[in-house]
Amino acid sequence: MRLSLVLSILLLAFGIPANAEEDPSILTLERIFKEKEFKAESFSVKWRQKGTGYTFIKSAEEGDETVGKEIWQFRPGEEEASVMVKSSALIPFGTEEPLAIDGYAFSKDESLLLIYTNSERVWRRNTRGDYWILDRASGELRQIGGDAPPSSLMFAKISSTGGHVAYVSDRNIYLEDLGSHSIRALTTTESEHIINGTSDWVHEEELGIRDGFRWSPDGQSIAYWQFDESEVRRYTLVDHVSGLYPKLRTFGYPKVGQRNAASRIGVVRIDGGDTEWMKVPGDPRNHYIARMNWAAEKSDALVIQQLNRAQNANKVILANPYNGSVKTVLTEQADTWVDVHDEMHWVRDGKAFTWISEKNGWRQLYLASREGDEVTCLTKGDFDVIRFLMVDEADQWAYFIASPDNPAERYLYRVRLDGSDLTRLTPSEEKRGTHNYDISPDGKFAVWTTSNFDAPPVTRLVSLPDHQVSDTMEANTALREKVDVLKRTPAEFFYVDIAEDQPLHARCTKPPGFDPTHTYPLLIHVYGEPAGQVVTDRWGGNNLLWHLMLAQQGYVVMSFDNRGTAAPRGRAFRKAAFHKIGTLAPKEQAAAVRAVLKERSYLDPNRVGSWGWSGGGSMSLNAIFKYPKLYKTAIAVASVPNQRYYDTIYQERYMGLPGENVEGYREGSPINFADQLEGNLLIVHGAVDDNCHYQTFEKLVDKLIRHNKVFSMMTYPRGTHSIKEGKNTSLHLYSLMTRFLHRNLLVDVQSSPSTKVP
Secondary structure: OOHHHHHHHHHHOOOOOOOOOOOOOOOOHHHHHHOOOOOOOOOOOEEOOOOOOEEEEEEEEEOOEEEEEEEEEEOEOEOOOEEEEOHHHHOOOOOOOOOOOOEEEEOOOOOEEEEEEEEEEEOOEEEEEEEEEEEOOOOOEEEOOOOOOOOOEEEEEEOOOOOEEEEEEOOEEEEEEOOOOOEEEOOOOOOOOEEEOOOOHHHHHHHOOOOOEEEOOOOOEEEEEEEEOOOOOEEEEEEOOOOOOOEEEEEEOOEOOOOOOEEEEEEEEOOOOOOEEOOOOOOOOOEEEEEEEEHHHOOOOEEEEEEEOOOOEEEEEEEOOOOOOEEEEEEEEOOOOOOOOOOOOEEOOOOEEEEEEOOOOOOEEEEEEOOOOOEEEOOOOOOOEEEEEEEEOOOOEEEEEEOOOOOOOEEEEEEEOOOOOOEEOOOOOOOOOEEEEEEOOOOOEEEEEEEEOOEEEEEEEEEOOOOOEEEEEEOOHHHHHHHHOOOOOOOEEEEEOOOOOOOEEEEEEOOOOOOOOOOEEEEEEOOOOOOOOOOOOOOOHHHHHHHHHHHHOOOEEEEEEOOOOOOOOOHHHHHHHOOOOOOHHHHHHHHHHHHHHHHOOOEEEEEEEEEEEOHHHHHHHHHHHHOOOOOOEEEEEOOOOOHHHOEHHHHHHHHOOHHHOHHHHHHHOHHHHHHHOOOEEEEEEEOOOOOOOHHHHHHHHHHHHHOOOOOEEEEEOOOOOOOOOOOOHHHHHHHHHHHHHHHHHHOOOOOOOOOOOO
16 A cells, blocks of 8 residues: 555554645635634524514624624615614623623514523523513613522513413422512422423423413413323432432333333412313323413413324314313324324414324325315315425415425425415525524515525515515525635535335535546434434535545545435325334335446445434434445444334324334334344444433443444543534544444445445
């Protein structure tokens, strides 16, 4: 082997290309994860309740210095934005610095401003912090919560009357009178197992329930979730690095087949009295109240979505908040599972609501009468409504995102409320990419953000329906300039025929200066489960850049969306994974790999690897365990080696109860095939992962040792499921994975002596 080649390989082992020094066209791990040169800026707005104007947060400048944040306002048609709330108005008495703005909300008449600050992370998001109220007329700035500990309030909201703020603290809902400043508890419990106004772990993680209470439209009542975890078994996380002795954090975590928390919905009036509990039928431990809100912007009814434990039936229930009586008005059923959504919008003065259903084979938009006796499909055609956005009832339009011809893309469409005039609004010259829209309440304007796999996002203000650009809010100009000079090849999107009913959609990133006469290692980035889609045409941040870096260093990187992933290709495609998690995806991924190896002679069949995170980590384990002759290398990050150890709501949705699908759980769990490992395996896990537990990682380690298998492993002691906690963690993780791939995939002289390294 030539000396220059040996030197290049040694440098690559540390993620440093030989020609990377001060070369802006070459990506390095340090540029991506340490210096963070390629961080995309974003621009978000809050549309005002009256008119089409919006507010946004902007840095306050004094000379060349940033002196905090302030809130600005803009109305389309005006020449420029103006300051609405100066940073100087957000300086608490006795201090010199303005409050940091982690979130904000105005009262209905915009006379009061609620500031969320000093936030802390709770599981996935920063949902606990401090709240302050600014009276814009008097200039009074006052903290909410009395003597509550710092960063202990959650989900504070101003009533519609502007007279009160409600919030959650220590598992209970509190009410603060903004006139007298008095505070009283609306719910009380001494049990650590009763949670009011927010949710337990599994309902937050799998059903998205965080903010667990809703003000009534008239501002006189609050509806809320209550969870009783007393029969839920506890799981303990062990933090070994924060102190002299380990710190324990214990929380309820119902694993597959175990008891769930009991949940119910109550309504309490702010003028006193006991909670009125809604009489929702069924065992509260074997049903999920997945959604709850006030119906039709009125205070006369609640609308509740209730799932059975199998999650193959979703009942839409109207509940009387005064006596708790209930009536089921619509039921969505399936042979597999049904998907809960937030796309219910009330129209016609509360006489009808929008609904999403897959009952005709596609995810489509319907209009249902309040009593559920009339349900009309609005989006007729063989395509999926990916996301329903809003209703412009004045002009009788419904707006939604779809991509009938390419599952990797996203475009804006609209249709009339009678099902006529289906129209694409994203201009036809936009021939690729992902287009997201935040539409004004009157449907006249939208904040349009677009990106693709080869170009970072740009955010603009456009008028609708003509889609004329009136302002560029964030162009990521500096980032685009950096990306433009990178050595790279454009992404290739294609289909792979695997001899099934539907070919798999795929994406390929080739090395710059690609030479089809050379042979290249193939790295597969996989997810494969129903909760996500990998083959998308959008800017992918650091993971995308890491893949581009690997391509610069001589890899071909591909991804395939197997049946069962969340691609907009119809119900049959998505629901094919029912009772087959961990079996269907690895089979189809392997078939796709074999197909591209056969079709593309430049891919080295002796150097095929797979990597993935979470469900993708599980798929990479299944790949190298079940297909040891095909995959030579795999990296599994934050995986679930045994599905029996994951939570009830997610795993049972797709696999059923373990007693009903014994073989499926066994065949889908990679730990049961660890004895078949032949190649190079790296497993990585966070020691305090509350989602995919470190316990399952250790069980896999134990199983591999039992079978005398050679493998590599890494634990991040501060790592949660995202493994980004602690100084330098992301750089360390991706450096680790890069070195592992270089050692085992980039050059393998023994098995592939003719391999040429570009």
